[in-house]
Amino acid sequence: MIIENSPVILSVKDLTANVDGSQILKGMNLEIRAGEIHAIMGPNGSGKSTFSKVLAGHPDYEVTGGEVIYQGKNLLELEPEERSREGVFLAFQYPLEIPGVSNLDFLRVAYNSKRKHQGLEELDAFDFDELVRDRLDVVKMDPAFLNRSVNEGFSGGEKKRNEILQMALLEPTLAILDETDSGLDIDALKIVANGVNQLANETNAILVITHYQRLLDYIVPDFVHVMANGKIIRSGGKDLALELEARGYDWVLEAAATGVA
Amino acid sequence: MSMSVSSLPIRSYDPDETPATAASLSAAAQKRQEYLARLLDLAQSSQPVTRWVQELRDRAVPLVQAQAFPTTRDEEWRFTDLSALLDVPLEVFRPNRVSTAAIAPFVLPEASRSRLVFVNGVYAPELSAIANLPDGLLLGDLSDLEGDARLPHYLGKQPGSEELFTALNTVGLRDAAVLLIPRNLVVETPIHLLFVSTTGETPIFTQPRCLVVAEPSSAVTLIEDFVTIGAGTYFTNPVSEIWLEENAQVNHTRLQRDSQNAYHIGKTAVSQARDSRYTCNAVSVGAGFFRHHLTVYPNGEQTETHLNGLTMIAGEQVSDTHSAIALSRPHCTARQLHKCIIDDRAHAIFNGKVFVPKTAQLTDAGQLNRNLLLSPKARIDTKPQLEIVADNVKCTHGAAVSQLDANEVFYLQSRGIDAASAQKLLVYAFAYEILNKIPLASLRQTLSEFVTAQTH
Numbered sequence: 001m002i003i004e005n006s007p008v009i010l011s012v013k014d015l016t017a018n019v020d021g022s023q024i025l026k027g028m029n030l031e032i033r034a035g036e037i038h039a040i041m042g043p044n045g046s047g048k049s050t051f052s053k054v055l056a057g058h059p060d061y062e063v064t065g066g067e068v069i070y071q072g073k074n075l076l077e078l079e080p081e082e083r084s085r086e087g088v089f090l091a092f093q094y095p096l097e098i099p100g101v102s103n104l105d106f107l108r109v110a111y112n113s114k115r116k117h118q119g120l121e122e123l124d125a126f127d128f129d130e131l132v133r134d135r136l137d138v139v140k141m142d143p144a145f146l147n148r149s150v151n152e153g154f155s156g157g158e159k160k161r162n163e164i165l166q167m168a169l170l171e172p173t174l175a176i177l178d179e180t181d182s183g184l185d186i187d188a189l190k191i192v193a194n195g196v197n198q199l200a201n202e203t204n205a206i207l208v209i210t211h212y213q214r215l216l217d218y219i220v221p222d223f224v225h226v227m228a229n230g231k232i233i234r235s236g237g238k239d240l241a242l243e244l245e246a247r248g249y250d251w252v253l254e255a256a257a258t259g260v261a
Numbered sequence: 262m263s264m265s266v267s268s269l270p271i272r273s274y275d276p277d278e279t280p281a282t283a284a285s286l287s288a289a290a291q292k293r294q295e296y297l298a299r300l301l302d303l304a305q306s307s308q309p310v311t312r313w314v315q316e317l318r319d320r321a322v323p324l325v326q327a328q329a330f331p332t333t334r335d336e337e338w339r340f341t342d343l344s345a346l347l348d349v350p351l352e353v354f355r356p357n358r359v360s361t362a363a364i365a366p367f368v369l370p371e372a373s374r375s376r377l378v379f380v381n382g383v384y385a386p387e388l389s390a391i392a393n394l395p396d397g398l399l400l401g402d403l404s405d406l407e408g409d410a411r412l413p414h415y416l417g418k419q420p421g422s423e424e425l426f427t428a429l430n431t432v433g434l435r436d437a438a439v440l441l442i443p444r445n446l447v448v449e450t451p452i453h454l455l456f457v458s459t460t461g462e463t464p465i466f467t468q469p470r471c472l473v474v475a476e477p478s479s480a481v482t483l484i485e486d487f488v489t490i491g492a493g494t495y496f497t498n499p500v501s502e503i504w505l506e507e508n509a510q511v512n513h514t515r516l517q518r519d520s521q522n523a524y525h526i527g528k529t530a531v532s533q534a535r536d537s538r539y540t541c542n543a544v545s546v547g548a549g550f551f552r553h554h555l556t557v558y559p560n561g562e563q564t565e566t567h568l569n570g571l572t573m574i575a576g577e578q579v580s581d582t583h584s585a586i587a588l589s590r591p592h593c594t595a596r597q598l599h600k601c602i603i604d605d606r607a608h609a610i611f612n613g614k615v616f617v618p619k620t621a622q623l624t625d626a627g628q629l630n631r632n633l634l635l636s637p638k639a640r641i642d643t644k645p646q647l648e649i650v651a652d653n654v655k656c657t658h659g660a661a662v663s664q665l666d667a668n669e670v671f672y673l674q675s676r677g678i679d680a681a682s683a684q685k686l687l688v689y690a691f692a693y694e695i696l697n698k699i700p701l702a703s704l705r706q707t708l709s710e711f712v713t714a715q716t717h
Contacts, residue, residue, distance in 0.1 A: 056675050057674070058671050059667060059671065079674070079679075079680075080674035080675050081674045081675075081676075081677050081678060083675075084676055084677040085677045089675075090675050092672060092675075096668070096669050096672040096673075098669075098673075098686065098687070098690045099690050099693055099694060100689055100690040100692070100694070100696075100697065101686055101690055101693075106686075109678055109682070110676035110678060113676075113677035113678055113679075114677050117677070149690075166676060170676070170677070
């Protein structure tokens, strides 16, 4: 939802970044305020996923210029775990499998690291168990998943639901969903989208990165941005996504090339 | 990769061959020969009890005398340099008492009444605990059981008994853990064989020995545990012989947690009759210098062999696993997964042979060695070696070497977990696949805690 004068959560200015020496981000500008849902779309190789990884602090991505201010702090100075504890959450396109570590233990360690950072008492196994069972409902997950190893043997849909379960526990201020819809059938997509919608409120913000307009039928964005060649070349409302679905990206790319807005 | 099936990892002994004379040897070779002679003296200094054991010992003496102390010029010792041992002046064990309290950390609650304890290779009845075992089960020290007419048929009779360090152990054979499971008995209680080394002012030479016979259709869970009290230097040369008769089942965990200054050259020889099932979970975390020679001989059809291994080393540790599965009959299954976690300047060696001769059609064999290097100076030499002559088999093998995946660390960091904790979690996850196969919960717990504490 767009709220008049709500606080700025994320402000990205002229951000440039390299991967393996080649420049992928070439001047990103984006402002996200509390309560808003933004979607970034764009062709393959446009730099969408790079942008999400730079925000989360992946060590392989080297920021070469510009700034990222998150809730008044220089985000780029923080370690990845500090960003997480400060409320930045990245739902991965390819969540990692960790055999031998139960999902429940993993979630508790993650949850408590944030509690500790906030100066709150860590939850013991018993209290945490109660909390997590309550949150399972958000993504309609079977409690049996808690005792399995993290993501091991999970289907694609189950892994993505597990990401949203983590989001439900960590209650981020800025949630970045990197192609969370890729590879999901419609039932799984609805569950994931429904989970995200339950978690969206007037104090947090959500950045959805996707290839497919289909997701935006279920997570309705306030703003849609088109990314190409390392920067945002066009922004609009949710109707822009429909137009992209109908006409493809070429007209946006051409318009940007000729300078016609 | 070489494909010769005749090259079983056994030195052949030719009685007509005379050892080189001292005069023709280099100074280094002479030092090795003198050291071996010293080891032989130390081994012979123990007093055997009965005639048949003495005869067994006597037969082993010329086997040792005919061989040379190995060097890195020997193919089987290419990456495993024993020369530092030559500077360790060894003595035989002079008994000292170990208190019950001292071994308390190693007691397994699941096996609190089925435990044999040997201190520096010598049976310690006051530390052992045997009660309420099923009728017919034989568990005790050789000196108490050597009248049993079945034992001479098995002791010292495994293939490969002529190998240098195996023969050396036999030369000094006196005490030995003996476990005989009678036909059709399924032993519910795990059997714990605890081999304690104590360290003192002088380094000692110890030779623990173990004999396990699982008669037809019997089943047992066996824990062999090599531990230390103190952090000093010693050389231990244990040998275990395990016999599985028809349709028998042995689940064997071999845990090596010796002193960081210890030399441990161990041998496990296993023979499997038809339809038998053998599992070995070999976990090695201790010793400055470690070598385990694990050989399995499936001699009948439809046997199953599972070898699971975990090596976790750091500092300057050297840890070598040489395994061989010599298949000979059709319809057998062999599976091996060996994992190494190597930190600092430690050095791991894996050489795993699987022989599939013409007589072993329809074999199903798989072998994988996975290595995790935690430091740029850590080293692994790996050689998974599948030698196939039979033409109708299903066999795979491979080795992989990796470091911690930056994407995996990042995933955990992005959930608020700091980099050091993320590393601990990922190392644990790597080890888990093997730890999870250990059948005792208490031991799984102990080792899980060790793996986590060891990662830094």
